[in-house]
Amino acid sequence: MKKLVNDPAAVVDEMLDGMVAAYPEELRRVEDTKVLVRTAAPVDDKVAVVSGGGSGHEPSHAGFLGEGMLDGAAAGEVFTSPTADELSEMIQACDAGAGVVCVVKNYEGDVMNFETAAEMAEMEGVDVELVVVDDDVAVEDSTYTSGRRGVCGTIFVHKVAGAAAERGGDLREVRRVAEKVTDNVGTMGIALTSCATPEKGEPTFDLGEDEIELGIGIHGEPGVERTGVMDADDVATKLTAAVLDDVEPEGTVATIVNGMGGTPLSELFVVNRAVQEFLAEEGLETWDARVGEYMTSLEMAGCSITVLDLDDELTDLLSDPANTPAFTV
Amino acid sequence: MASRETEREAILEAVDRIAARIESEKQHLADLDSAIGDADHGANLDRGFQAVVEKIEQKDDAETQELVKTAGMALISKVGGASGPLYGGSCMHASQELEDGITAETTVAFAEAYLEKLRDRGGAEVGDKTMVDALTPAVHTYKKSIEVDELPPLEALAKAVDAAERGVEFTVPLKAAKGRASYLGWRSVGHQDPGATSTLLILEELLATAQVYLDGNVDVTAASPTIPDEDVENQGE
Secondary structure, eight states, X not given: OOOOOSSGGGXXXXXXXXXXXXXXXXXXXXXXXXXXEETTOSOTTOOEEXXXXXXXXXXXXXXXXXXXXXXXXXXXXXXXXXXXXXXXXHHHHHOOSSOEEEEEESOHHHHHHHHHHHHHHHHTTOOEEEEXXXXXXXXXXXXXXXXXXXOTTHHHHHHHHHHHHHTTOOHHHHHHHHHHHHHTEEEEEEEXXXXXXXXXXXXXXXXXXXXXXXXXOSSSOOOSXXXXXXXXXXXXXXXXXXXXXXXXXXXXXXXXXXXXXXXXXXXXXXXXHHHHHHHHHTTOEEEEEEEEOSSOBTBBOEEEEEEEEOOHHHHHHXXXXXXXXXXXX | OOOHHHHHHHHHHHHHHHHHHHHHTHHHHHHHHHHHSXXXXXXXXXXXXXXXXXXXXXOSSOOHHHHHHHHHHHHHHHHOTTHIIIIIIHHHHHGGGGTTOSOHHHHHXXXXXXXXXXXXXXXXXTTSSSTHHHHHHHHHHHHHHHHTSOOOHHHHHHHHHHHHHHHHHHHXXXXXXXXXXXXXXXXXXXXXXXXXXXXXXHHHHHHHHHHHHSOSOSOOSSOOSOOOHHHHHHHOO
């Protein structure tokens, strides 16, 4: 598979420098690490909200750095958790004395390294809280996780926790609203093609020209069902129905139709049209419908659908300003 | 154990031996891991222990506790994945028990703290087909040998290594319930767990070090199974 890379081992390092070059006003790199922080970090008196994980999911995570969302984002190697010492550096670089909330996707390596990093930072006197996101409704346990995977619903956690922190909420308050999102959000994805990591350079899994896979993760890990090709409306309906079964929203929702990296926006909009029609038929009102690439899987074609059940508090926090490279309000 | 200087020498020898052993068994660990994981366990641990040797050699004046904590930190920063926090985080955490240096009592406390952190962090129990299957019987055997049977530490450690070896064998028929191998379900049956195996390798090298540094006048009934002569010659300080 053709790739625009130099040395596969240098991809993450070179990507980070390229991101800072693209957003010099918003992002800066913590020296000698693969950690990016918003330029203003640490922000006086504010609880910091940080995230991180393997690379290959761009714009996650550094794309959400900025006012109203994340203070820090640690980039691991491609599809590999950042190490605990890098995460600890990030936590300490972003702490202004009010504590740090870490938004962690439920993957074993991510959770263990964040837990260890939290201990290390706590030894240095930083108050740290972990919020683990497990929004993937497709599987109970998976290749890399005990329990459900954390995927695109993480973006809503970043937004809501970031807004609460910007308003001056304390550590417990920011954690509370972040967990409110994780309790009320669900996501399911589909793959049309495989991804290919820079190191390996060839497809991670085999998927026939006439096949698609439902319930796929964001690292090429298996889904729950392999079927023949379906059209966009059927995919949208099937994924959305599965998410609604889990989240059971009433009234108002926010949605994300997320591209996996290899699907054009036109197709994502086609899917979104069907998602919104289906939600309306179910008697739900969409307050905010996002379409684009938020949590990708290298060049895998496909999409995921995220639904967040809203109440007044979450709606309010989602409405607050956000000014980041990949998400603005 | 006598002086701080002796403890430092023993720790240096132990990490040298472990690093050399992991390096020589790198391919074996990769083969075990490729059957049920992603084949990087050997390379990750090798990179980690090379870093441990380097970091510890730089720590000239450090106390025992600080040296062991440094080893844990080096593993955390170089191993990555889930193995980094499991090996490194547990080591770093347990190093607190070595404030009074290396004695029979502090090593029991270290072993127990290490195991507790490992189980807490990884969420694995005995029978899940992980390193916990090798370490749990080893730690229990060591504690019982010291506290109940009142054996000398060297003999207790030899018995612990024996128990770990049986623990590794015990993982072969198991169906993995934790870690990447768990995705394979029944396909993981019949394979020896790489994490349990590397844990045994480390314990064997700790025993080999203890044989050099503890009073040799002990009846080691459970002789160390795999310390070939050439290894000892190569590793001498």
